Amino acid sequence: MFKNFKSVDKTAYGRGSFDKLGEILAPHRHEGNKYLIFFVDEYFEGNQAFEARIPMEAGDALEYISVKEEPTTELIDSLRDKYLAEKGMPSGVVGIGGGSVLDVAKAISLMFTNEGSSTLYQGLNLIKKPGLFACGVPTISGTGAEVSMTAVLTGPEKKLGLKCDWTVLDQIVLDPDLIASVPNNQWFYTGMDNYIHCVEAKTGQYKNTFSEAFGDKSLEMCRKVFLELDRKDPLSDEMMMVASYMGGLSLTYSEVGVCHALSYGLSKVLHYHHGIANCIAFNVLKDVYGEYVDEFKFIVNKHNVDIPSNLSANWSDETIDAMVEVAIKLEHMWRHAFGDNWPEVLDRARIKEWYKRM
Amino acid sequence: MFKNFKSVDKTAYGRGSFDKLGEILAPHRHEGNKYLIFFVDEYFEGNQAFEARIPMEAGDALEYISVKEEPTTELIDSLRDKYLAEKGMPSGVVGIGGGSVLDVAKAISLMFTNEGSSTLYQGLNLIKKPGLFACGVPTISGTGAEVSMTAVLTGPEKKLGLKCDWTVLDQIVLDPDLIASVPNNQWFYTGMDNYIHCVEAKTGQYKNTFSEAFGDKSLEMCRKVFLELDRKDPLSDEMMMVASYMGGLSLTYSEVGVCHALSYGLSKVLHYHHGIANCIAFNVLKDVYGEYVDEFKFIVNKHNVDIPSNLSANWSDETIDAMVEVAIKLEHMWRHAFGDNWPEVLDRARIKEWYKRM
Numbered sequence: 129m130f131k132n133f134k135s136v137d138k139t140a141y142g143r144g145s146f147d148k149l150g151e152i153l154a155p156h157r158h159e160g161n162k163y164l165i166f167f168v169d170e171y172f173e174g175n176q177a178f179e180a181r182i183p184m185e186a187g188d189a190l191e192y193i194s195v196k197e198e199p200t201t202e203l204i205d206s207l208r209d210k211y212l213a214e215k216g217m218p219s220g221v222v223g224i225g226g227g228s229v230l231d232v233a234k235a236i237s238l239m240f241t242n243e244g245s246s247t248l249y250q251g252l253n254l255i256k257k258p259g260l261f262a263c264g265v266p267t268i269s270g271t272g273a274e275v276s277m278t279a280v281l282t283g284p285e286k287k288l289g290l291k292c293d294w295t296v297l298d299q300i301v302l303d304p305d306l307i308a309s310v311p312n313n314q315w316f317y318t319g320m321d322n323y324i325h326c327v328e329a330k331t332g333q334y335k336n337t338f339s340e341a342f343g344d345k346s347l348e349m350c351r352k353v354f355l356e357l358d359r360k361d362p363l364s365d366e367m368m369m370v371a372s373y374m375g376g377l378s379l380t381y382s383e384v385g386v387c388h389a390l391s392y393g394l395s396k397v398l399h400y401h402h403g404i405a406n407c408i409a410f411n412v413l414k415d416v417y418g419e420y421v422d423e424f425k426f427i428v429n430k431h432n433v434d435i436p437s438n439l440s441a442n443w444s445d446e447t448i449d450a451m452v453e454v455a456i457k458l459e460h461m462w463r464h465a466f467g468d469n470w471p472e473v474l475d476r477a478r479i480k481e482w483y484k485r486m
Numbered sequence: 487m488f489k490n491f492k493s494v495d496k497t498a499y500g501r502g503s504f505d506k507l508g509e510i511l512a513p514h515r516h517e518g519n520k521y522l523i524f525f526v527d528e529y530f531e532g533n534q535a536f537e538a539r540i541p542m543e544a545g546d547a548l549e550y551i552s553v554k555e556e557p558t559t560e561l562i563d564s565l566r567d568k569y570l571a572e573k574g575m576p577s578g579v580v581g582i583g584g585g586s587v588l589d590v591a592k593a594i595s596l597m598f599t600n601e602g603s604s605t606l607y608q609g610l611n612l613i614k615k616p617g618l619f620a621c622g623v624p625t626i627s628g629t630g631a632e633v634s635m636t637a638v639l640t641g642p643e644k645k646l647g648l649k650c651d652w653t654v655l656d657q658i659v660l661d662p663d664l665i666a667s668v669p670n671n672q673w674f675y676t677g678m679d680n681y682i683h684c685v686e687a688k689t690g691q692y693k694n695t696f697s698e699a700f701g702d703k704s705l706e707m708c709r710k711v712f713l714e715l716d717r718k719d720p721l722s723d724e725m726m727m728v729a730s731y732m733g734g735l736s737l738t739y740s741e742v743g744v745c746h747a748l749s750y751g752l753s754k755v756l757h758y759h760h761g762i763a764n765c766i767a768f769n770v771l772k773d774v775y776g777e778y779v780d781e782f783k784f785i786v787n788k789h790n791v792d793i794p795s796n797l798s799a800n801w802s803d804e805t806i807d808a809m810v811e812v813a814i815k816l817e818h819m820w821r822h823a824f825g826d827n828w829p830e831v832l833d834r835a836r837i838k839e840w841y842k843r844m
Contacts, residue, residue: 130506135493138651141696141739148488293496304695337662337724338499341732345703366695374699381499 129334133380134293136275136300141369143362146265146303150183153222156261156299160217163187167232169225169267170194182224189215195228198395198402199235201246201283207232208239220261220298226318227271227280227402230264234279234295237262246281250288255295263299267306269368270318270403272325272376274300280402287396287454302373304365315359316433317403319368320424322375323350324406327420328385329375332464335382343378346371354427383464386416390482392458393451407435412485416465440484452479487692491738492651494633494658499727501720504623504661508541511580514619514657518575521545525590527583527625528552540582547573553586556753556760557593559604559641565590566597578619578656584676585629585638585760588622592637592653595620604639608646613653621657625664627726628676628761630683630734632658638760645754645812660731662723673717674791675761677726678782680733681708682764685778686743687733690822693740701736704729712785741822744774748840750816751809765793770843774823798842810837 140148153164164185170192172178184190191207193199211218217240223233237259239246249255266274273279277296278289289295307315326343329335335343349371357364387410394405407428414421428435440448456462456479462470498506511522522543528550530536542548549565551557569576575598581591595617597604607613624632631637635654636647647653665673684701687693693701707729715722745768752763765786772779786793798806814820814837820828 130498130500130503132496132498132506132510132657134496137495138490138492140488140490142488142694145488148490152490299490302696336500337721338660338728338731341703341707341725341728345699349699363695367699370696370699373696 129336129381131381134277134296136296137298139300139302141302143303143305145301146181146306149222149263149265149301152299152301153183153220153263156220156263157185159219159260161215161219163189163215163218164220164222165189165191165211165218165236166222166224167191167193167229167236169229171225172267189218193225193229193232195226195401197399198280198282198287199228199232201250201281204232204235204239204246204281208236212240218260220263222263222265224265224267226266226268227273230266230271230273230297231279231281233262233264234259234273234297235281235290238279238290238294246290247283247285249290250281250283250286251291253292255290255292258294261299262297263301264297265301265303265306266369266372268310268314268318269307269372270320270322270375272322272372272379274302275373275376276379282396286457287392302369304362304369307365307369312359312431313433314403316431317401317407319350319353319371320410320427321403321406322346322372323354323424323427324387324410325384326350326375326378327417328387328465329378329382331417331420332383332385333467334464339378339381342374342380343382346375346378349374355430383460385461385465386482387413389455389458389461390451390479393454393483394486396454397447397450404436408437408439408486409482411435411437412482437486439486443483448480448483451483452476455479487694487739489739492635492654494654495656497658497660499660501661501663503659504539504664507580507621507623507659510657510659511541511578511621514578514621515543517577517618519573519577521547521573521576522578522580523547523549523569523576523594524580524582525549525551525587525594527587529583530625547576551583551587551590553584553759555757556638556640556645557586557590559608559639562590562593562597562604562639566594570598576618578621580621580623582623582625584624584626585631588624588629588631588655589637589639591620591622592617592631592655593639593648596637596648596652604648605641605643607648608639608641608644609649611650613648613650616652619657620655621659622655623659623661623664624727624730626668626672626676627665627730628678628680628733630680630730630737632660633731633734634737640754644815645750660727662720662727665723665727670717670789671791672761674789675759675765677708677711677729678768678785679761679764680704680730681712681782681785682745682768683742684708684733684736685775686745686823687736687740689775689778690741690743691825692822697736697739700732700738701740704733704736707732713788741818743819743823744840745771747813747816747819748809748837751812751841754812755805755808762794766795766797766844767840769793769795770840795844797844801841806838806841809841810834813837
């Protein structure tokens with residue numbers, strides 16, 4: 129598998145680096161109508177101490193992003209149209225939040241320069257022009273969105289990313305202090321998103337030595353965070369942040385697998401968030417991921433986290449069938465997990481069976 | 487320590503990726519006088535099978551680089567002047583070889599756009615303008631030059647790198663097949679260069695969790711290559727290449743230390759190559775690097791490699807003093823290794839004592 133992958137152009141890592149954001153953004157304020165839009169997780173709305181640290185200048189815009197639902201093509205299109213009408217072309221965008229907010233920043237930076245609806249560009253290499261300058265500041269770690277070349281969007285037809293070299297952020301600021309106050313459940317689900325995609329990356333045909341080195345180191349740090357360190361230990365946030373960065377890079381030369389395919393169905397049809405949807409799915413995948421599922425359950429137990437189960441009793445056949453249809457279309461994931469002959473071991477009945485176990 | 491580090495823009499990793507080089511370079515042939523210069527390690531001169539794989543097109547230039555001496559400011563200046571006079575501004579440059587050849591490509595890409603001698607720019611952030619497109623294809627692994635922001639040059643005054651964001655390569659092609667035929671001693675010295683700078687990175691005040699994650703994983707792969715795998719095992723070349731990549735990144739948020747300071751003296755005054763100079767120095771640094779030096783000696787023994795020793799008996803006092811003067815000027819390395827109060831534990835006499843042990 130030959131890939132020539134694009135890296136995030138510049139990376140600032142370290143405690144307190146968030147306070148350097150103004151300095152980092154300064155050289156990027158000169159294009160277009162000379163203003164930046166800050167997309168910020170609504171979790172911070174009204175947190176005056178935090179808001180005061182966002183380096184806004186006269187003319188800049190701040191847009192709180194609801195993360196109740198994952199970002200939709202409609203949200204991206206309407207935000208783009210609103211800003212173009214009201215303030216003209218920005219110089220760039222900054223996302224401050226979790227994977228959803230980073231994906232909003234990545235997607236909208238592209239949609240300012242590519243015409244029409246973002247639904248036109250869901251898929252690989254459909255984008256025609258580079259986007260505006262885009263900076264990401266994760267406030268929760270585990271999604272890998274800070275380094276990935278995907279901005280995942282839910283559209284009327286499908287949940288699928290805008291994916292091309294230009295989707296990759298231009299700048300990331302990784303400040304472990306920012307993830308210290310993440311609520312426990314969210315911290316856990318998102319951290320386990322990283323655990324799960326590292327496992328998927330290494331258990332499929334596309335992995336190589338590059339991918340395994342990043343994924344294995346990420347898993348090692350994940351285990352340290354979840355099984356050894358106290359969450360109050362500053363090293364815990366530092367390791368989680370670096371694990372997420374490395375986990376994202378492990379996917380550069382590999383792919384997600386069965387769990388993500390099922391999880392996309394849960395998110396598209398039942399609106400589960402990505403992190404918890406992955407946990408719900410991974411929890412029933414012992415036949416595919418064996419001892420990793422045992423380890424997952426051990427970690428869940430240790431942290432006393434609630435992974436929703438017995439859900440399918442309340443799902444109609446139509447609901448399950450709808451999720452199966454979402455999942456089965458994700459052929460690149462099945463091909464990675466089961467090889468080129470995946471249709472021989474995978475059919476709608478098997479996918480349905482997994483959903484029924486949830 | 488706040489840093490906002492620049493990454494290599496695009497990375498292709500994998501067996502056979504060298505054969506994609508033509509395709510990778512195609513979009514970069516349009517600037518200037520529309521030709522590329524390939525700087526190739528003289529090791530490959532006359533190797534027709536290899537030469538045939540270099541994707542040269544009409545008008546391109548090929549320049550074999552002698553690696554008997556490490557690259558000098560004079561070499562860079564004279565090559566730049568020659569090509570400007572004979573063929574005009576190139577579209578970009580490609581380095582195919584070890585750390586020296588990659589550093590030639592990095593340095594000359596900057597010197598095509600920055601006026602005057604490269605001696606003017608030895609140091610941090612002295613370069614005024616971005617360079618031409620520069621691509622690196624390592625044929626030996628361990629220096630970390632493929633990801634570093636330094637192009638080390640030996641000038642009339644000093645051995646010191648051109649170092650700024652623009653020094654970082656735009657493209658790297660990491661093909662493990664290319665390092666399979668490296669002669670054993672060279673393979674060993676260069677691999678141990680990686681081992682040594684990972685150890686230095688983690689044993690000093692500038693390290694952080696980001697640096698340690700990369701350095702520790704790199705060391706783990708180094709140990710696997712040198713202590714477990716047969717060199718003929720394809721995994722050996724793959725791991726060495728990824729270890730070098732990660733080892734280089736571990737220095738992004740840390741520094742080299744005592745061994746590199748002494749090694750620079752050996753190279754500047756006695757013209758030892760970087761890899762072997764590091765091994766000569768590390769071999770006598772048990773008082774600084776403790777168990778890592780024991781491990782180093784164990785690996786040296788296992789591989790039956792000759793690390794030159796008893797050298798100082800033939801060195802005059804003037805020679806040693808000259809090396810001490812080179813080394814003591816590398817304050818950032820001493821500060822990293824011994825802390826801000828390094829002058830309290832380090833003087834010329836102590837440095838001289840280390841050289842006398844060699």
